[in-house]
Amino acid sequence: MSLSAKIPEGPLAEKWSKHKFDLKLVNPANKRKYDIIVVGTGLAGASAAASLAELGYNVKAFCFQDSPRRAHSIAAQGGINAAKNYQNDGDSVYRLFYDTIKGGDYRAREANVYRLAEVSVNIIDQCVAQGVPFAREYGGLLDNRSFGGAQVSRTFYARGQTGQQLLLGAYSALNRQIHHGKVKMYTRTEMLDVVVVDGKAQGIITRSLTTGEIDTHTGHAVLLCTGGYGNVFYLSTNAAGSNVTAAWRAHKRGAFFANPCYTQIHPTCIPVTGDHQSKLTLMSESLRNDGRVWAPKTHEIAEQLRKGAIKAAQVGEADRDYFLERKYPSFGNLVPRDVASRNAKEMVDDGRGVGGSGVAVFLDFADAIGRLGKDAVAAKYGNLFDMYYQITDEDPYTQPMRIYPAVHYTMGGLWVDYNLSTNVPGLYALGECNFSDHGANRLGASALMQGLSDGYFVIPFTLGDYLATIGPKPVDVNHPAFAQTKKDVTDYIAKLLALRGTKTVNEYHRELGHIMWEYCGMARTAEGLTKAKGLIQALRADFWKNAIVLGENEEVNASLEKAGRVADFLELGELMVDDALMRNESCGGHFRLESQTPEGEALRDDEHFAFVAAWEYTGDNQPEILNKEALEFEYVHLTQRNYK
Amino acid sequence: MSEFKQTFNSSLGKKLIMALTGLFLCTFIIVHLGGNLLLFSNDNGYGFNLYANFLTHFPPIEVVAYILYVAIIVHALYALILTVKNRRARPVGYAVVNKSPASWSSKNMGLLGSILFFFLVVHMSDFWYKYKFTNDVAFKEYRTDLATNQTTESDYTPVSPTFEHSATVENNVEIVRVKDIHAKVAHSFSNIWYVILYVVAMGALSFHLLHGFQSAFRTLGWVHRKYTPIVEFIGTWLFAVIIPLGFAAMPVVYYFMSLSK
Amino acid sequence: MNLTLKVWRQKNAQTAGKFVTYQAEGISPDMSFLEMLDVVNESLILKNDEPIHFDHDCREGICGMCSLYINGHPHGPKRAITTCQLHMRTFHDGQTITIEPWRAAPFPVIKDLAVDRSAFDRIQQAGGYVSVNTGGVPDANEILIPKVIADEAFNSATCIGCGACVAACKNASAMLFVSAKVSQFALLPQGQPERYSRAQSMVAQMDAEGFGNCTNTGACEAECPKEISLTNISRMNNDYLSAKLFREEHAHENNG
Incomplete structure (x- = not known):
């Protein structure tokens, strides 16, 4: 199938303005004749639902949590980028665009990324107008901090809780529309399938998580704002409930899944303590502004540290290897996430890891505390330090943090064109759920930017064009596709509930996670991936024979919810492995050991792999078809990324 | 009018009534204590009897007195209404008693208030009622x-x-x-049970005001980084220590005086 | 370590619940409280017993979903953390832990330890926002906000809406939650145009939900995982009474 990204003609800087003018409009009186379904209420979903309702559309919004405010965007800590150049340090829309393309290792679309940089400035204005309490200078102006992959300070923040404050802003806008009756909110409701009528998405099937009721909802368009699939690794910084189900079911109804192997491993997370662990906690990238990453220079010292014979503070400067500063003098501790993560892994693989398990390196604040004083450090990072202390029982003011990379974000997702439309007309994907703007690696503080950009400033324009094309005729709920899809969902649930084996769903999830982390994690090989494919297939087959799913549909049934989600992860996992195997190059978060520079950096193969891999579902247990969208770079010159 | 009704039917409106009546009663007890200190003047009740007479016969004071009675009743009534509403807000209680750190007095305002109300009934019927409406004195x-x-x-x-x-x-x-209400006072305070009731009631008053005085300011929304500590100081030292001690000293002193007679 | 758990089990809002005792064995002090419950649930599932249902999501103390009343404290005995941040090292071997759901009439039990907190959403929907549409707003730096005001507004805005304040309050009052939101906007210049109508609308909805009244005991502040201050309540009282007695603003109307 031919894939057209529908990128507008014209110079890069004018594409979006021109496109906005070319898009068809829906007249104000007609807007109320359209129903829009928005699934997920994180930054992308809440902002889209609110903005579309403000325009006059009828919106139905869905979330599986008990309140839209609990979507996992809330947990984003560090900040949000915007090319405001308030610091007079040489920032511009073009520089943000350039940094993002480069940070993504040249695997994102130029036009999308430029638009993202362009609207970034509007996002800050919008959020401030909503009452988001960003950090301020004493003069009353907004403050900024620095983030990885950039040499300018363009990150706006609200202490270590920026995601929370931005989401509460979007949530308040959503609440206003709920109050006005323009948004109907469905909480504790999970989308289980999308209804495709004559090739167009026209509704969804949902299950109420309190009563088990299976419902049909119609809409002229369906927007999936359902986040990423990092939980395929079992352990990640995602929320326990974060899942791929909505996106995956849409994929099975025809939407292409793009670049599934692009996952971001965040360098600064609290290391795993044992098998009981249910999730990993991120320590914000902002900590790398003042924290210095190091590992002991020798195996002997590392061994003593692991045994607890000596403390980190007792290791002299001469015995410390500040490996990021040593290898990347110009970016130092602020190299992009993929680079920082890989280097931490190298240290551990080399036997220089620290902590009881030996799977960690240090993030040290002694210098910053000496330079700025404890109070200043506490003012900047206090809540993160407290969080670290609660989890580890160690005081980061007196001894360095132990950190290790963990799965954090997925750059891959549903394939969308410039209008955020999937290849199924009427089905859109916004935020982390789509694949579009981060290439093979996302820069820090860009996820919030993308979610809000899609929701506030892109979809309100592009969706109108599609709606104007199809016209406001009501969706026919009696079309057989609705009944059929509902039946498919009901049958699927019955099939899950019939599983009364001997192994808990959680065990399958944990095993899948181990396979993914081992073979499709920070370093990947053809051999390992091939092995992983077999392991996943076997695990999936076993799941459908031996899993235990208790209870019935017509009740609160966490066991059933989890089973459905894990079943989807078991399918997605295989596709990720396929994608990683196909992409025989290293780029950003995807590191194939076969493809590296002599210094051990990711080595791209632009000649063969400068494309988006959009996978097409063909049926249960059938190989998926690879569709390619070529990436063309008119403005940015492709180079080996260099942060030295 | 309906807007006022709505205001005072709201939870915050009801609390406003509690705060205003409470603060009014606080100002009253300052005056009451000041007058009653005449019991300690060694004049065989001359000053105290004149003061009691003045209170009951000077018309403006009489008006204030009736406002006072209304305030007490409204304060008690709204306390009851609010308590009922609060109970309804938690129909199923906890198996483990709440251990949240909150002051004992703040959690027992209803109990303390009930003790005070009982005390007031005894106190008023014994002195005020007999003084005003009977010839027992x-x-x-x-x-x-x-x-x-x-x-x-x-x-x-x-x-x-x-x-x-x-x-x-x-x-x-x-x-x-x-x-000669002074004689009546001296007589009553020679009864140990009476003295105990008064001392217990003043203990209740102390704890009631320890929380109540500063809480009223919070309810009115008058908090300020600079002035709230002053309110708390006054609430603690004047209303929870000096005033209850002053009142409690009267029955105790008169009891011991009665013993030495 | 080994522990005895007394857990509230209730099939749904319509049926009566009761305490059931479970043994939690081989618990590591490094586990979080929810991970301990995960372990218990895994063993229950393997015995074909229904697992204990509880709300949880982010497991890093920010989403506000987890909501357990543990041994007489919302979110357990430690200060300024949520249940998911509570680690088992806080308890000792052989201890009995009683786990109950939040108790308040406006928070009906959904199942076992999970309660319905949609009352909080309805209060926010009544007026917890600044009425601005997307687009057409001034440049962010055109609104000057003194740092102390921005910081104070942020402190109020950190509320995660978990409901621990209601659970801790002897009156099941929601004043700390409502006042935190009202305060955030009342402090900021962006919130001024609707300041007095907002306070009225949100308080009216709070009352309609059936929460108790504030008696300034301060249990809410002491149990709040985000340490939201009691000062917010006074600020809201001030705005509300000022709105009701001295100003002419009406509450938000339901039309625009």
């Missing part, structure tokens, strides 16, 4: 020689049953005839 006559400023006293039996008080000057001698 005897009269006393004070004769003051205006030249020497010497006061002598004697019992007085009024001729008319409707007699309340009189003050005349004859031959340079001031004759004041008033109800």
Whole structure:
């Protein structure tokens, strides 16, 4: 199938303005004749639902949590980028665009990324107008901090809780529309399938998580704002409930899944303590502004540290290897996430890891505390330090943090064109759920930017064009596709509930996670991936024979919810492995050991792999078809990324 | 009008009523304590009896007194209404008692208030009611020689049953005839049970005001980084220590005086 | 370590619940409280017993979903953390832990330890926002906000809406939650145009939901995982009474 990204003609800087003018409009009186379904209420979903309702559309919004405010965007800590150049340090829309393309290792679309940089400035204005309490200078102006992959300070923040404050802003806008009756909110409701009528998405099937009721909802368009699939690794910084189900079911109804192997491993997370662990906690990238990453220079010292014979503070400067500063003098501790993560892994693989398990390196604040004083450090990072202390029982003011990379974000997702439309007309994907703007690696503080950009400033324009094309005729709920899809969902649930084996769903999830982390994690090989494919297939087959799913549909049934989600992860996992195997190059978060520079950096193969891999579902247990969208770079010159 | 009704039916409106009546009662007890300190003046009840007479016969004070009674009743009534509503907000309680750190007094305002209400009933019926509406309280006559400023006293039996008080000057001698509530007080406070009731009630008053005074300011929304500590200081030292101690000292002192007689 | 758990089990809002005792064995002090419950649930599932249902999501103390009343404290005995941040090292071997759901009439039990907190959403929907549409707003730096005001507004805005304040309050009052939101906007210049109508609308909805009244005991502040201050309540009282007695603003109307 031919894939057209529908990128507008014209110079890069004018594409979006021109496109906005070319898009068809829906007249104000007609807007109320359209129903829009928005699934997920994180930054992308809440902002889209609110903005579309403000325009006059009828919106139905869905979330599986008990309140839209609990979507996992809330947990984003560090900040949000915007090319405001308030610091007079040489920032511009073009520089943000350039940094993002480069940070993504040249695997994102130029036009999308430029638009993202362009609207970034509007996002800050919008959020401030909503009452988001960003950090301020004493003069009353907004403050900024620095983030990885950039040499300018363009990150706006609200202490270590920026995601929370931005989401509460979007949530308040959503609440206003709920109050006005323009948004109907469905909480504790999970989308289980999308209804495709004559090739167009026209509704969804949902299950109420309190009563088990299976419902049909119609809409002229369906927007999936359902986040990423990092939980395929079992352990990640995602929320326990974060899942791929909505996106995956849409994929099975025809939407292409793009670049599934692009996952971001965040360098600064609290290391795993044992098998009981249910999730990993991120320590914000902002900590790398003042924290210095190091590992002991020798195996002997590392061994003593692991045994607890000596403390980190007792290791002299001469015995410390500040490996990021040593290898990347110009970016130092602020190299992009993929680079920082890989280097931490190298240290551990080399036997220089620290902590009881030996799977960690240090993030040290002694210098910053000496330079700025404890109070200043506490003012900047206090809540993160407290969080670290609660989890580890160690005081980061007196001894360095132990950190290790963990799965954090997925750059891959549903394939969308410039209008955020999937290849199924009427089905859109916004935020982390789509694949579009981060290439093979996302820069820090860009996820919030993308979610809000899609929701506030892109979809309100592009969706109108599609709606104007199809016209406001009501969706026919009696079309057989609705009944059929509902039946498919009901049958699927019955099939899950019939599983009364001997192994808990959680065990399958944990095993899948181990396979993914081992073979499709920070370093990947053809051999390992091939092995992983077999392991996943076997695990999936076993799941459908031996899993235990208790209870019935017509009740609160966490066991059933989890089973459905894990079943989807078991399918997605295989596709990720396929994608990683196909992409025989290293780029950003995807590191194939076969493809590296002599210094051990990711080595791209632009000649063969400068494309988006959009996978097409063909049926249960059938190989998926690879569709390619070529990436063309008119403005940015492709180079080996260099942060030295 | 309906807007006012709505305001005072709201949870915050009801709390406003509690705060305003509470603060009004706080100002009253300052005055009450000031007057009652006359019990400690060694004049055989002359000052105290005159003060009691003034309170019950000066019209503006009488008006204030009725506002006071209304305030007490409204304060108690709204406390009851709010308590019922609060109970309804948690129909199923916890198996493990809440261990959240909150002051004992703040969690027991209802109990403390009930003790105070019981005390008020006894207190009012014993002194105020008997003083005002019965002839149980005897009269006393004070004769003051205006030249020497010497006061002598004697019992007085009024001729008319409707007699309340009189003050005349004859031959340079001031004759004041008033109800001898002081004697009644001295008599009551010689009863140990009475003294215990008063001391317990003043303990309750102390804890009630320890929380109540500063809480009223919070309810009114008057908090300020600079002034709230002052409010808390006054609430603690004046209303929870000095005033209850002052009141409690009266029955105790009179009890011991009665023992030494 | 080994522990005895007394857990509230209730099939749904319509049926009566009761305490059931479970043994939690081989618990590591490094586990979080929810991970301990995960372990218990895994063993229950393997015995074909229904697992204990509880709300949880982010497991890093920010989403506000977890909501357990543990041994007489919302979110357990430690200060300024949520249940998911509570670690088992806080308890000792052989201890009995009683786990109950939040108790309040406006928070009906959904199942076992999970309660319905949609009352909080409805209160926010009544007026917890600044009425601005997307687009057409001034440049962010055109609104000057003194740092102390921005910081104070942020402190109020950190509320995660978990409901621990209601659970801790002897009156099941929601004043700390409502006042935190009202305060955030009342402090900021962006919130001024609707300041007095907002306070009225949100308080009216709070009352309609059936929460109790505030008696300034301060249990909410002490148990709040985000340490939201009691000062917010006074600020809201001030705005509300000022709105009701001295100003002419009406509450938000339901039309625009």
